[in-house]
Amino acid sequence: MSDGFINGVPVDCYCTDKQGQRIEVGETICLQVDGRMFMAQCQMSLNVPMWREVSPGCFSSELKGGQSRNPAVNTLRIDTKVLPPKA
Known part of the structure; x- marks a missing residue:
């Protein structure tokens, strides 16, 4: 029955x-129930x-404190050279 067929x-x-x-x-979302927020998966x-709770609290990608929603355009400070692992 778990394969979606009867x-x-x-x-x-x-x-x-x-x-x-x-x-x-199988999808996971943030749920708020009775003032509590948690990650829950549809099972x-x-x-x-x-819904089954899979972790307390919720993950968020929301920016706070006036941060810009636009990505940085100036990438001159990024060093793309890959260094070998240290022995």
Whole structure:
């Protein structure tokens, strides 16, 4: 049953987020429940899609404190030379 088929017929199982958007089985998102935030993965349990906490807190790529959202254009300070490992 875990392969998404029952008697050779595909089963369309997925989770939904707060906005009702479809989240595929195996995908991980940040959930906020009862004031707590955590990373949760959409999994199957007894043939029912469910959210399982996989780590406390949430990962974020949001910039804070007035940081620019534009990447740096000046790359002159980057040294692209690869050094051999030290013995």
